[in-house]
Amino acid sequence: MCGRRGGFVRDPGYAALPTRSSWSPDWPSMRAHAGREVRCCESELVEPSGRPLTLDGVSMQYKDPAAISVAEDVRRDQALTSFLGVEPEGEPDTELMIYAGPVESLDVVTGAAARMRVARHLRKHPAGTVTLIPPRDGAVAGRLVDLLRPLPEGLTLTAWEDREDRPRYALLPATQIHDPEDAHLAGEAALEVCEAARVSEERAAIIALAVMDLAENALLHAEDATDPPIVAATVVGRERVVEVVVLDTGRGISESGDAEARLAALPAPLNGAGILPELLRIGKRHDLGVRIEVLAGTGRLRWRWNGHSTSRGLYVPGTTVVVTVSR
Amino acid sequence: MSLTPHVIRLSRRGRALGTRALGEDVSQEVREASRTASALIVDFQGVRVASSPFLDEVACALRSAIADQRQSYVLLANLNEDLADTMKLVLARRGMMLGALDGEQLEVLGGGPHLQETLAAAQELGTFTAAELAERLAQKLPNLHQRLAQLQDAGVISSEEDPTARRGRRLRFNVADLQSAGC
Numbered sequence: 001m002c003g004r005r006g007g008f009v010r011d012p013g014y015a016a017l018p019t020r021s022s023w024s025p026d027w028p029s030m031r032a033h034a035g036r037e038v039r040c041c042e043s044e045l046v047e048p049s050g051r052p053l054t055l056d057g058v059s060m061q062y063k064d065p066a067a068i069s070v071a072e073d074v075r076r077d078q079a080l081t082s083f084l085g086v087e088p089e090g091e092p093d094t095e096l097m098i099y100a101g102p103v104e105s106l107d108v109v110t111g112a113a114a115r116m117r118v119a120r121h122l123r124k125h126p127a128g129t130v131t132l133i134p135p136r137d138g139a140v141a142g143r144l145v146d147l148l149r150p151l152p153e154g155l156t157l158t159a160w161e162d163r164e165d166r167p168r169y170a171l172l173p174a175t176q177i178h179d180p181e182d183a184h185l186a187g188e189a190a191l192e193v194c195e196a197a198r199v200s201e202e203r204a205a206i207i208a209l210a211v212m213d214l215a216e217n218a219l220l221h222a223e224d225a226t227d228p229p230i231v232a233a234t235v236v237g238r239e240r241v242v243e244v245v246v247l248d249t250g251r252g253i254s255e256s257g258d259a260e261a262r263l264a265a266l267p268a269p270l271n272g273a274g275i276l277p278e279l280l281r282i283g284k285r286h287d288l289g290v291r292i293e294v295l296a297g298t299g300r301l302r303w304r305w306n307g308h309s310t311s312r313g314l315y316v317p318g319t320t321v322v323v324t325v326s327r
Numbered sequence: 328m329s330l331t332p333h334v335i336r337l338s339r340r341g342r343a344l345g346t347r348a349l350g351e352d353v354s355q356e357v358r359e360a361s362r363t364a365s366a367l368i369v370d371f372q373g374v375r376v377a378s379s380p381f382l383d384e385v386a387c388a389l390r391s392a393i394a395d396q397r398q399s400y401v402l403l404a405n406l407n408e409d410l411a412d413t414m415k416l417v418l419a420r421r422g423m424m425l426g427a428l429d430g431e432q433l434e435v436l437g438g439g440p441h442l443q444e445t446l447a448a449a450q451e452l453g454t455f456t457a458a459e460l461a462e463r464l465a466q467k468l469p470n471l472h473q474r475l476a477q478l479q480d481a482g483v484i485s486s487e488e489d490p491t492a493r494r495g496r497r498l499r500f501n502v503a504d505l506q507s508a509g510c
Contacts, residue, residue, distance in 0.1 A: 180348030187343040191375060205343075205376035205409060212345030213378045220347075271416055278379050282409060 066094050066121065066128075071102035076109050077295055080316035083113035084249070087120075093127035100144065103135040108234040108243040109320060111147025115174030116230045116247060122154045123227075130155045142166040147232055149173045171197060171207070171242060172233040177215040186231050187212030190244075197235055199242060202286040203325050206279055207233060207242055210323045213275040214246035222250025222319065241326045249318035259299030264310045266294065267303055279323060280305040289326040294319065332366035332400065338373030345377065350384025357385070361392035361401070368428065372405040382410075382417045390423055393482040401482035403436070404428040411436060426483030433502065435481050442481075445474045449484060450502045456489065457498070475500060 070082045098114065118130050132148075134141035134157060145151075145160065146169045171193045177183050190211040194204035211231050218229035229248040235241070253262045268274050270281040276292055283290030284305045294301040296319040300311045335356055337344060344350075353369075361367055369385060371377070393401045403425055406414060411427065418425060418437035426446075427436045433450055435442045448463050449455060461471040478484045489497040 180346045183346050184341065184343075184349050187345050188341045191343045201375070202409075208343040208376050209345060209378050212343060213380060216346040216348065216380075271419075273379065273420060275378060275380075278413065282413075285409075285412065 066090050066096040066125075067099065068096070068117070069099040071100075071104075073105045074100075074103050074110050075105060075107040076293075076322075077314045077316045079106065079110040079113040080247075080295065080318075080320060081314055083110075083117040084317045090125060090128070092125055094121075094125045095128055096121040096125075096130045098130065098132045100141075101133050101136050103140055103144070104137060106135075106140060106144055108147070108232050108245045109247070109322060111144060111170065111174045111234070112230040112232045112245045112247045112320075114144070115148055115176070115232070116227050116249075118148070118152060118155055119176055119230075120227050122152060128154070131158060132156070133158050134160050138163075139166070143169040143234075146170040147174050147234070168197065169234050169236065170232065171199075171235050172211065172231065172244075174230050174232040176228045177219060177231055178228050180216050180219060183212050183215035183219065183231075186215060190233060193233075194242075197240070199235065199240055200327075202282075203242060203288060203327075206282050206288065206290060206323075206325050207244055209275065209282070210244045210279055210325075211246070213278075214244070214321050214323070217275060218246050218248035218250070218319070221252070222248035223252035225249045225251075225318070239326055241324060244323045244325070245320060247318065247320045251318070253299065253319050254297035254315075254317060256297065259297030260310050260312055261299075263294055263296060263299040263301035266301060267308045270305060276303065276321075283325065289324070291324040291326075293322040293324075295322075296320070332368045332402075333360045333364035334368045334370050334404075335360060336370045336372070337377075338370075342373060342375040343377075344374055344381050347380040347384055350381040353381075354384045354388035357388040357392055361395060366400040366402075367392060368400075368402050368404050370404045371407070371410055374410065375407070377410055377413065379413050379417050382414050383421070386414065386417050386421060386423060386425060389425055389482065390421075393480065400426070400485060402426045402428045402433070424477065424481035426478075426481050433483055435478065435483060438477065438481060442474060442477055445471070446478055446483060446502070449478070449500065452502070454499055454501050457500070460500070 068082060074082060121128060121130055132155060134144055141160065145157065151157065172186065172190050175186055177186060187208045191204050191208040194207055211233065215229055215231045222229065226249045229246055231246050233242060233244045253259050256262050266276070268277045270277045270284070279292065280290050280303070290305065292303040295313070295316050298312050298315050300313045302309050337353065340349065340353065357367070357369065369389065389401050403414070404427065406427055415436050424435050424437035427434050433446055435446055445464060449460055452460060452463065457468060457471055457475060461468050464471065475484065479486065484500050484502050486498040486500050489499040
């Protein structure tokens with residue numbers, strides 16, 4: 001698949017990389033030495049059966065498979081399905097390779113999903129590593145790396161040149177939330193960075209609230225979650241539009257028979273209880289544009305102060321709440 | 328009546344106060360303080376934002392403090408516009424009222440304009456009997472007693488036996504002089 005919506009691809013230049021759809025337990029994986037980009041060319045690899053494989057100028061060896069290849073537009077549900085879909089078990093030292101070279105656009109959800117996948121891999125494979133080949137487009141790569149900072153131990157970037165002059169993208173890098181105290185600290189951090197980024201007080205308040213209470217909500221209500229929730233926030237453009245995401249792997253809504261119906265039941269009156277109507281209410285009071293999107297299973301909810309709509313989409317694991325705050 | 332209240336300064340916990348768990352921590356602090364303090368103020372000075380689950384926990388703890396120690400003044404202080412608005416919604420959902428101090432001005436969050444008017448008049452008098460306040464507001468006594476009960480429930484006034492009463496039992500009401508609170 002190589003359509004405009006992106007997702008997993010078989011890149012002709014990286015023919016040996018498995019796509020998620022073509023993955024099978026006996027698919028050979030590769031190990032790129034840290035700091036070097038994998039390229040298809042001359043050097044020889046030999047898989048356990050003795051069959052040579054030509055790949056790159058870097059020596060490689062077969063391991064149990066774990067590779068993700070993403071391309072083009074990897075935002076919202078594409079990010080969730082790409083990074084958090086089914087995965088192989090693998091050995092304790094399995095390497096995960098994330099090939100993001102052809103990625104052209106990403107968003108806050110991409111960073112959160114990638115962070116969750118990296119953390120999950122390193123947790124499940126204590127002796128394993130993750131190698132990320134960043135997007136070729138320097139600006140897009142900068143955004144992804146910005147969202148993943150500080151890079152977890154065990155994550156290696158290849159072909160990455162850091163530059164001080166890149167515009168800041170991540171207000172709050174993708175962060176794991178383990179307990180309510182983490183949620184509170186993330187909210188405090190969000191308030192601080194919003195001020196530093198000259199985001200107005202009113203918007204900063206909404207962003208801090210969203211970070212804190214959506215993260216706590218995810219901790220409390222994500223049923224059978226396999227990973228700690230992830231929170232992240234980005235700021236883009238002249239308008240300084242801020243997007244906050246809280247991503248959890250709870251199965252309550254996503255695995256229910258009718259996720260769309262479950263989401264349709266969420267919207268409450270703006271003077272009602274709950275963090276989502278509260279965000280909309282504060283936004284309306286200050287004449288700010290606040291939009292909420294929820295992606296869970298095949299259900300989608302879009303909610304503004306003056307109305308909401310639900311629809312169906314690609315299946316995505318867990319529940320992802322995105323709050324967009326604009327002037 | 329001048330009191331030195333126990334002040335719980337929430338800015339110690341941060342400028343963004345959210346999560347029910349943090350609200351429970353503050354509630355615990357309120358409960359402990361209310362056992363000994365004759366007046367209690369929860370000061371939001373320096374707090375930029377607080378979520379409704381957090382405020383709900385705090386409001387319930389204050390309501391319990393008022394119910395347990397009716398002689399105490401229990402007030403919120405220095406809420407910004409957003410905080411006051413969210414707190415009013417929280418109180419409305421609970422069917423509660425709480426007193427709030429803004430500078431030297433007291434108001435009843437969750438109360439109607441009639442209570443605000445009664446409180447303003449009571450604040451001017453400082454210490455008063457129901458009859459004195461009724462006269463000032465040109466209200467009938469039963470009506471005024473109802474308002475005074477609501478203000479006591481909100482924690483903004485207290486009452487004590489009037490030792491100067493010549494016959495029977497008479498109450499004197501106090502609105503706290505909170506200038507010494509440092510809020």
